[in-house]
Amino acid sequence: MTNAQQDQAPRRQLVAGNWKMHGNAALLRNIISNLLDKEDLPEQVDVLLLPPFPYLSLAAELIGDQRLLLGAQNLSEHEQGAYTGEVSADMLSETGCGYVLVGHSERRELYAESDALVAEKFVIAQRAGLRPILCMGETAEQHERELTEVIIARQLQAVIDRAGIGAFATAVLAYEPVWAIGTGKSASPEQAQQVHAFIRQTIADVDARIAGQIQILYGGSVKPDNAADLFVQTDIDGGLIGGAALHADQFMEICNAG
Numbered sequence: 001m002t003n004a005q006q007d008q009a010p011r012r013q014l015v016a017g018n019w020k021m022h023g024n025a026a027l028l029r030n031i032i033s034n035l036l037d038k039e040d041l042p043e044q045v046d047v048l049l050l051p052p053f054p055y056l057s058l059a060a061e062l063i064g065d066q067r068l069l070l071g072a073q074n075l076s077e078h079e080q081g082a083y084t085g086e087v088s089a090d091m092l093s094e095t096g097c098g099y100v101l102v103g104h105s106e107r108r109e110l111y112a113e114s115d116a117l118v119a120e121k122f123v124i125a126q127r128a129g130l131r132p133i134l135c136m137g138e139t140a141e142q143h144e145r146e147l148t149e150v151i152i153a154r155q156l157q158a159v160i161d162r163a164g165i166g167a168f169a170t171a172v173l174a175y176e177p178v179w180a181i182g183t184g185k186s187a188s189p190e191q192a193q194q195v196h197a198f199i200r201q202t203i204a205d206v207d208a209r210i211a212g213q214i215q216i217l218y219g220g221s222v223k224p225d226n227a228a229d230l231f232v233q234t235d236i237d238g239g240l241i242g243g244a245a246l247h248a249d250q251f252m253e254i255c256n257a258g
């Protein structure tokens with residue numbers, strides 16, 4: 001147990017389904033009706049859906065005032081203006097989103113998003129009342145060179161420097177080792193716990209209260225058969241689910257493992 005965890009109320013679990021650029025309206029309807037049908041979602045688990053932009057309005061409508069949460073996978077770092085093809089934080093907020101991913105490794109790698117850009121997106125999301133989910137993780141090569149903590153510390157520090165530690169009171173963190181995303185090769189619960197404890201301690205070094213309350217999700221090949229072992233770890237507060245979130249039954253099982 002890290003210093004940050006003493007005397008803290010238990011954190012709720014958050015299970016988020018990141019669809020990436022997959023799926024369609026029929027899948028959205030199927031997943032939402034499946035989740036809403038079942039009354040046995042554990043009380044301590046919040047479920048967050050992150051469908052592609054075009055389905056956000058439909059998702060908001062289908063969710064209505066039910067217990068599911070809605071968020072987006074990306075946003076512009078600009079508030080508004082002539083940025084063809086971009087989507088602003090205010091637009092997401094108006095559409096019913098409460099959360100948004102920033103710094104997903106696919107954005108960092110495929111769209112060359114720097115730590116500084118990720119920090120801007122984090123700040124602009126919060127300005128519109130969205131909770132940013134800051135994703136961090138090391139590549140396979142960095143993992144082999146035992147640079148995990150160096151990389152995570154750098155990615156985290158860039159946002160702390162820009163937004164201030166107080167901003168983390170309304171943010172979520174996600175540890176997603178790049179080598180585990182979409183590969184079927186999840187980090188072991190012990191490996192993941194070790195990195196999560198490091199992340200929490202890094203926050204605790206600046207603000208113990210925020211460290212104790214912030215949710216840190218694990219992502220990277222979470223499936224029904226490994227979710228419970230991951231989620232039970234002291235510093236793992238749920239998951240960011242990619243592939244398995246596209247199957248209503250698997251996603252439901254993972255939510256129930258929280």
Ligand code: PGA
Pocket residue numbers: 018176180181182183184219220221222240241242243244
């Ligand atoms: P995965 O993706 O579950 O398919 O590994 C996780 C993510 O990219 O968020």
